[in-house]
Amino acid sequence: MSGMLGMVNYWAVIVLMMVGFYTLIARGNLVKKLIGLNIFQTAVIMMYVSFGKITGATAPILIQSGDHGGGGAEHVVYSNPIPHVLMLTAIVVGVATLSVGLSLVVRINEAYGTVDEDEINRKDNGL
Amino acid sequence: MSENLPALLIVVPLILAPVAALVGRRDLSWAVAAAACWWAFGAALALLRRVQAEGVIRYELGGWAPPIGIEYRVDLASAFVALIVATIGAVTVVYARTSIAQEITEDRAPLFYAAYILCLTGLMGIAITGDVFNVFVFLEISSLSAYALIALGHDRRALTAAYQYLIMGSVGATFIVIGIGLMYVMTGTLNMVDLAERLPAVADNRTIPVAFAFLTVGVTLKLALFPLHLWLPNAYTYAPSAVTAFMASTATKVSVYLLLRFFFTVFGFDFAWVGMELHRVLMPLSVVAILAMSLVAIYQTNVKRLLAFSSVAQIGYMMLGISFGSVLGVTAGILHLFNHALMKGALFMAMGCVMYRVGSVSTDRMAGLGKAMPWTMAAFVLAGLSLIGVPLTVGFVSKWYLVQAALEQGQWAVAGVVMVGSLMALVYIWKVVEVAYFGEPDPDHELREAPLGLLVPTWILVIASFWFGIDATTTAEVATAAAETLLRGLP
Structure with a gap:
């Protein structure tokens, strides 16, 4: 039981990932596909953040021993900052991907007059 | 300066990219792009020479030592791939000047060149970095700029092709992450390096095979191994000519390199081949890729699309070589990586010449082109011979190694597949040759030879594909040494 509850954030990751991936595959609307892609990527971000978190640990900011009236710095447990920092990069990449994707959708809408995959295929094959 | 060469190889183009976008005039931004590409070419060549002379170069970025900082690790395989990318980049940028002037409007040209330089930077970065997360960052730099480059195509289907590539490429990249x-x-x-040292200790844990599976699927999506190739044909067909020539010869090749890096350096031969029995997956997929995609190529009427399907088949050859897991097989894979870059680049550039004059690369519009554009079509025929694998061409060299690697393991059927694939290449190249040389030209259209600005880069690649076919010792030596380094794992 504690295993299941302790892993709750990973279950959320799996659910989110599948929701995103399913949306990406099953939806015909190009904007909805991008939303699915973004949910998928966000699930990965959540996964990385969970990697770095240690229960009861504090943010990785160096605490000077004098700050807390004699509380020793050597007893402080920090979370691992590296996965969190990596995800800053991944967030930037995700934003860039989304914006490139959305601007492509805008152009597609201008060229075809629709953002629906089936309709686009129909128009292309009708040429 | 030479001490910091690995960093400068990446940083100089990276800085020149926004400069190309900001100068605002087509010719000026072209000059900036050309400077960036030729700089990269010189630097990559110098790097390869240094690796040959001194061995592996390890460069700590910003002076931060590896576990904390990012390390660039240049060995023979990575220097070779970086050189391939830079060479194709430098030749294509010359080609792009004339080709892009016709295909892309004046105000968009600077942005095109900026994206082009970024794409080149990203691809070279993947080749020389020694940090797996850095790989992801460079992968996204090259991919995002590639989506933009493809979307610049004339046809509106370029937009949907770029969109499709974006979706599949991002899924692949996310799998890698x-x-x-x-x-x-x-x-x-x-x-x-640290990963390679620490992974064997935890390899029994179920997490590592899962990581391996995610990485394999992610990278094979990027390199368009059958059946994950669906993004490729449309992207290559509708992208601007110069972009197709560049992407076809570099983007998938770098992904193949990335796969080699993950399989051999990070996970190691014992885990990937002995433990996971990877060849049981890779070999059948490669064989199907060669046969099925060559067959599909035969039935195409758009020649760019035909060549795109042929590319998927050729990636099958590379993966087939790698799937043997032997020095000879990996050598064949690396050799074909270089050789295919030369000939596919030349073929797509020749089609770009046709596109420039005729405005279409459909076979029914190419009748009689052998007379109207003799140099263009001659380049196509010669590069086509190389694709088929006629002796004295580079295509022959890689197929020779591939067949040898197959026979070494007693895989007669697989060697037969390589032969059948070559015959199928003969069929689809002949299809174009027949129309161009024996078809009746349309008398209403007066066609002239393509301008020199397009012909010269095309012929450079054609001549190179014969040069390295006749004198294969240099490339074969580098490829063999690179394969040996990869298979030996880390010192």
Whole structure:
């Protein structure tokens, strides 16, 4: 039981990932596909953040021993900052991907007059 | 200066990219792009020479030592791939000047060149970095700029092709990030060398095979191994000519290199081949890729699309070589990586010449082109011979190694597949040759030869594909040494 509850954030990751991936595959609307892609990527971000978190640990900011009236710095447990920092990069990449994707959708809408995959295929094959 | 060469190889083009976008005039931004590409070419060549002379170069970025900082690790395989990318980039940028002037409007040209330089930078970065998360960052730099480059195509279908590529490419990249994350959580490092040292200790844990699976699927999506190739044909067909020539010869090749890096350096031969029995998956897929995609190529009427399907088949050859897991097989894979870059680049550039004059690369519009554009079509025929694998061409060299690698393991049927694939290449190249040389030209259209600005780069690649076919010792030596380094694992 504690295993299941302790892993709750990973279950959320799996659910989110599948929701995103399913949306990406099953939806015909190009904007909805991008939303699915973004949910998928966000699930990965959540996964990385969970990697770095240690229960009861504090943010990785160096605490000077004098700050807390004699509380020793050597007893402080920090979370691992590296996965969190990596995800800053991944967030930037995700934003860039989304914006490139959305601007492509805008152009597609201008060229075809629709953002629906089936309709686009129909128009292309009708040429 | 020479001490910092690995960093400068990446940083100089990276800085020149916004400059190309900001100068605002087509010719000026072209000059900036050309400077960036030729700089990269010179630097990559110097790097390869240094690696040959001194061995592996390890460069700590910003002076931060590996576990914390990012390391560039240049060995023979990475220097060779970086040189391939830079060479094709430098030749294509010359080609792009004339080709892009016709295909892309004046105000968009600077942005095109900026994206082009970024794409080149990203691809070279993947080749020389020694940090797995850095790989992801460079992968996204090159991919995002590639989506933009493809979307610049004339046809509106270029937009949907770019969109499709964006979706599939991002899924592939995200899979790679998942794989990297799972490796990190088990080992606590992102450095390739450290990973290789620490992975065997935890290889029994179920997380590592899962990471391996995610990475394999992610990278094979990027390199368009059958059946994950669906993004490729449309992207190559509708992108601007120069972009197709550049992407076809570099983007998938770098992904093949990335796969080699993950399989051999990070996970090691014992894990990937002995433990996971990877060849049982890779070999059948490669064989199907060669046969099925060559067959599909035969039935195409758009020649760019025909060549795109042929590319998927050729990637099958590379993966087939790698799937043997032997020095000879990996050598064949690396050799074909270089050789295919030369000939596919030349073929797509020849089609770009046709596109420039005729405005279409459909076979029914190409009748009689052999007379109207003799140099263009001659280049196409010669590069086509190389694709088929006629002796004295580079295509022959890689197929020779591939067949040898197959026979070494007693895989007669697989060697037969290589032969059948070559025959099928003969059929689809002949299809174009027949129309161009024996078809009746349309008398209403007066056609002239393509301008020199397009012909010269095309012929450089054609001559190179014969040069390295006749004198294959240099490339074969480098490829063999690179394969040996990869298979030996880390010192």
